[in-house]
Amino acid sequence: MTDHRDMCVVFDIDDTLYLERDYVRSGFAAIGRLPGLGGFAEAAWQLFLDGVRGDTIDRALRVIGLDRDPALVLQLVRTYREHRPDIRLLPDALGWLEHHHAGTRLACVTDGPLSSQRAKAGALGLANWCPTIVMTAALGAEYGKPHVRAFQEVARVTSLPPERYVYVADNPRKDFDGPHHLGWATIRIRRQGGLHAESATPAFVDHEVTDLHDLDSFLGQKR
Ligand SMILES: [Mg+2]
Incomplete structure (x- = not known):
């Protein structure tokens, strides 16, 4: 009734x-734990703090000296979306x-x-x-x-x-x-x-x- x-x-x-920013940070950290992506989490978070939105992953890869390989970016987006957020x-x-x-x-x-x-x-x-x-x-x-x-x-x-x-x-x-x-x-x-x-x-x-x-x-x- x-x-x-x-x-x-x-x-x-x-x-x-x-706070969504905590999810963003947690997602970048998950990517940064993948092999060969040392420095990624810090670079991506700094870009986020600087107001970058949308292409943060591409830009953070460039910051740590990696090419923007579309297959890699797809993999990282998936890691971000599927990680267990803190x-x-x-x-x-x-x-x-x-x-x-x-x-x-x-x-x-x-x-x-x-x-x-x-x-x-x-x-x-x-x-x-x-x-x-x-x-x-x-x-x-x-x-x-x-x-x-x-x-x-x-x-x-x-x-x-x-x-x-x-x-x-x-x-x-x-x-x-x-x-x-x-x-x-x-x-x-x-x-x-x-x-x-x-x-x-x-x-x-x-x-x-x-x-x-x-x-x-x-x-x-x-x-
Ligand atoms: Mg909302």
Whole structure:
């Protein structure tokens, strides 16, 4: 039976529950442990800190004196995506998950390569709290955010009216249009060190927070 106070809080994962930069660093370290790639992790991390995005692996190979061999780059991308990440839930996220209101259901909607997102969810132990974790890549490449499909999938499984859903996420470019279109509330989390922390929050977003400590006061207003 659905209690009228039931709510479903749906989380993004990257830069919402843990810091994506920690995943990036962990991935570069995994590559750096491969034979012949000494110095790679340090070079790639420095490029990341300098703002390089997208072709970091190619450029880091050049820094350590290796040619950009397409087969090697593919292998390294696979190592990055399939490595077991050394990442942790942020303390406020862990605290919120451990103490959340008993009438609150939890789910995740996350974007990105399936192997990466699975490895992240596993390393963070998200299945301990979230019975529903929808990875957009598992639905098909065309259903990545901001498409509504992953959010509809959460609604199908949890069967609450739209106003009982809240999506908590960090990236204004893609996170909020889908759930907003379905009539969900949206909360933008703007974490220090988050990759999109500098982007402005869209006007239609209901609330902005810097961590999850304030989430309950927002949810309390909706109960
Ligand atoms: Mg994110």
